[in-house]
Amino acid sequence: MTPEDAASPDDLVRAVEATLFASEQPMSVEQIAAHLGQADVRPALAELQRHYERRGIRLVERGKRWHFETAPDLAHLLRREKEEPRRLSRAATEVLAIVAYHEPVSRAEIEAIRGVQTAKGTLDVLMEAGWVRVAGRREVPGRPVIYATTPDFLAHFGLKSLKELPGIDELRAAGLLDPVDDEMIETALNPGSPAGEHGHDSGVTGPGLYDDRLASSGESS
Amino acid sequence: MTPEDAASPDDLVRAVEATLFASEQPMSVEQIAAHLGQADVRPALAELQRHYERRGIRLVERGKRWHFETAPDLAHLLRREKEEPRRLSRAATEVLAIVAYHEPVSRAEIEAIRGVQTAKGTLDVLMEAGWVRVAGRREVPGRPVIYATTPDFLAHFGLKSLKELPGIDELRAAGLLDPVDDEMIETALNPGSPAGEHGHDSGVTGPGLYDDRLASSGESS
């Protein structure tokens, strides 16, 4: 390969490069193709990804959508101190992790893993951030709503897919991601009173109130 | 320069690349330098400019500020046209028919034949559709613009020439000249619209043509 080869990509590569560069949103292969007259853009994407591998910008695939982003090793130069990224409460980060590692998952399952009721607000925060979405209902009695992550979640945390979640293979192998046996939890937590946990005042355990409670702890007693 | 050099820019080049990529504004050399610990970024900018010369993206300097933009020859990719089928309005269809039967025809003449004023937009639609074109000016006082059909018009309606348009007798035979139309009766009962218009001075009609006429009215009257 001569330097000229490296410097002169073919027209389709240039077109894909320009399209992704100009797009305000990550784009799927289909979207790029639709934009470029239904061309087969996969080889071009692969070539671009290779080309940008060691540059200051990278071409990445996140949840089947492609976008350019700055190289992570340059974070220290680019990080904008003033702009604090969305800071999640501990409860919210836990719920997010549970949704990601167990998806799709119902709220009852989230609560079973955490051992506390999850305030509606916590899931709302994650949905507002665009990281969690409602993924339908589980076809069991009560038809509970189930939650899953979004492509934006993958993009935000730099994951190509959920398979890249840190340690997911080990956790699965250890059986720690198996479906939660509700009955087992009820028995384990509340012998003799299966509904005990759910009968609690949500204000006591609600993790969404977590931060508020800390803030107001002085006055609330 | 070896291919390795091309593929592995040095850290400063990468930092400048990422900084300009992530910036929401074009940046001056001083701003980039301030962002990167007062490094001398000019050589890096020059190298980047050279690197991107033949790619889908360009590094450009405009008014002493640098930014990335898509290559000018790919600008058309940023604005893709999507065609949406839309039916011609009744008024536009009538005007089109009049142009086809009477071409070349001025707007005042179209209005006289239709018996109603013709919005400028109607002719614009027909020209946008590519069926009607401006065919010059009539050498009469006011020098009105005259309109004619295009080859696209013939192609769209599958005509070899305008001579293939059915004649008045054929229209009558097809029942297309029978006074059955409610609208026709209303028009007939409503004095002052169609028949009345015929006698009007052409200066009264056509607000759109107005512009032309106003401009030339001084000479023509």
Added chain:
Amino acid sequence: MDLTGDIPGPPEAAEAEWDGAAAGEDRNEALYLEIDGWEGPLDLLLDLARRQKVDLRRISILELVDQYLTYIDQAEALRLELAADYLVMAAWLAYLKSALLLPREEQEDPSPEELALRLQLRLQRLGAMREAAARLMGRDRLGRDVFVRGAPEGLRVDRKHLWQCEWFDLIRAYGDVKVRSEPVVHMVRERMVMTLDSAIQRVSSMLGVALDWMDLRDFLPPAHDSWANPQLRKSALASSFVAALELARTGKAQLAQEETFGPLRLKAVKR
């Protein structure tokens, strides 16, 4: 319940980003209660387990239960109001502890060992998710560590109209225009009427043979055949009325009407 304000303890433990067991290292275990900082009993149990600094899989449930119960005891000794779920857990752990200590043959199903194992598994699950959350939050995050393009040009899709018009519509439109612009001829359609002359003739000839007063309506032709048309009958009535007036004017008939809108009667004037 509010312990953080009164009890000395590192408030960082409750910070939004969970830092796991590391926070527990410099805690004064003798009197460290932070019930509010733990989200429920499972959370407290997990923290206690982590402070034993052994793998959760090898943790001694008995020891963990003891620690938990001690914590709850301390909280109660301090007259701290405990959430009900902490107390329920305490009661259940006390039961589990006694079951674990009892001779095996007296055990019910499920066995206390199994219950202990399940509790352990739950703690492992929660612990795994804690760690996963921390690792997730520590990744290079978009908008914090890596950035997308700051000022993308954006891809625009311009919608262009693809105008459509059918051949027939075009021709018909021209036909409409032609029809509309043709000289308009007003034509009054012929209507069936009874003329005044024929009404006068009919009424006067009928009056000549009538002996007494007759209702005007009786002078109308019988309502059948060609006279059945209601329009025509109206015309006949009107014409007959005018004929009656004319005959009265010329002194050939006299008219009488007893009341407004009542029947109009005619009688010949005898000469």
